Amino acid sequence: MSLTFRSLQPSDSDLLIHYFQSLDYSHHQEWKTCYCSFYHSTCTMEEWISRSERGENETITRKSIQNGNMKGFLAFENNQVVGWLNANHYHAYLRLIGDIKPYIKSPQTAVAICFVIHPDYRGKGIARQLLSFAIESLKAQGYETLLGLPRDSPNHPEVRYRGTFHMFDEAGFTPVFHHEDLRIYMKSLKNDDAK
Numbered sequence: 714m715s716l717t718f719r720s721l722q723p724s725d726s727d728l729l730i731h732y733f734q735s736l737d738y739s740h741h742q743e744w745k746t747c748y749c750s751f752y753h754s755t756c757t758m759e760e761w762i763s764r765s766e767r768g769e770n771e772t773i774t775r776k777s778i779q780n781g782n783m784k785g786f787l788a789f790e791n792n793q794v795v796g797w798l799n800a801n802h803y804h805a806y807l808r809l810i811g812d813i814k815p816y817i818k819s820p821q822t823a824v825a826i827c828f829v830i831h832p833d834y835r836g837k838g839i840a841r842q843l844l845s846f847a848i849e850s851l852k853a854q855g856y857e858t859l860l861g862l863p864r865d866s867p868n869h870p871e872v873r874y875r876g877t878f879h880m881f882d883e884a885g886f887t888p889v890f891h892h893e894d895l896r897i898y899m900k901s902l903k904n905d906d907a908k
Contacts, residue, residue, distance in 0.1 A: 714837065715790065716789065716795070716839065716842065717788075717789045717790075718786060718787065718788050718789070718842065718843065718846040719786070719787055720784070720786055721783065721784055721785045723780065725787070726774075726779050728787075728794060729774075729787070729794070729797065730774065732794040732797065732829075733749070733774075736831065736832070740871050741871060743762075743765065746768065746770055746771075747765070747770060748770040748771050748773070748774035749774060749783070749785075749797070749827055750770045750773050750774045752799070752807075752809055752827070753783070753805060753806060753808070754807060754808060782805065783801070783805075784799075784801040784802075784805070785797060785799045785801065785847075786800060786846055786850065788830075788839050788842065788843055790834070794831070795830065795831045795833075795839060796828070796829065796830045796831065796839045796840065797828070797829040798825060798827070798829075798844065798847055799825075799826050799829075800823055800825040800826070800859075801823060801824065802823055802824075803817060803824050803860065805824075806824055806826060809826070809862070813897065816889055816890065816897055816899060818899075819857040819858045821856045821857040822856065822857065822858040822859070822860060823851045823856045823859050824861075825844060825859060825860070825861050826861075826862060826875060827874055827875065828840040828843060828844075828874055828875070828876055840876060840880060841880050841883065844861075844880065844881075844884055851902060852902040852904075856902050857902055857903055858899060858900065858901055858902060859902055860897060860898065860899055861875070861886055861898040861899075862875055862898070863876040863877055863878055863880070863881055863895075864895050865877050865878045866894040869894075872894065878896055881898040881900075884900065886900040
């Protein structure tokens with residue numbers, strides 16, 4: 714398997730939208746209309762459901778990519794997208810700011826929140842490689858800290874779209890919060906102490 718990785722570009726809106734649309738959501742039908750926009754919103758769950766039913770999330774995500782507000786990283790094999798990581802400045806995740814604010818130690822803090830790996834490529838370490846690529850890219854962009862918010866439940870493996878505890882441990886992150894199946898991890902990206 715020969716993989717390549719790169720940052721999402723404003724010209725990638727069709728590419729990423731098509732990738733989302735090509736996936737099987739039989740395990741969670743409501744995810745089909747998310748387009749990775751849930752954590753970027755502040756609407757109530759009732760508004761979210763209504764917005765999803767009307768197909769608004771596709772339009773919102775497309776515009777967010779085109780204007781450079783949605784950021785992240787893509788994994789390719791043979792020029793086909795096989796993985797996506799939604800990673801951006803913490804300000805971009807409006808729904809999460811209240812939860813992560815106590816752990817923001819630098820204004821240059823990014824969050825890695827959503828890994829979407831093609832079903833045929835799961836279990837091959839692509840999420841780990843995307844995270845590694847993101848760490849180096851965000852560090853080069855001047856970010857000082859990266860947060861991860863994985864959930865890991867043996868009874869609900871679908872929640873691992875945020876990554877796994879082991880993956881963040883392996884990448885040198887430090888757990889700073891733990892409650893049931895949720896952890897918040899932090900990694901310094903500063904040159905003097907980044908691992």
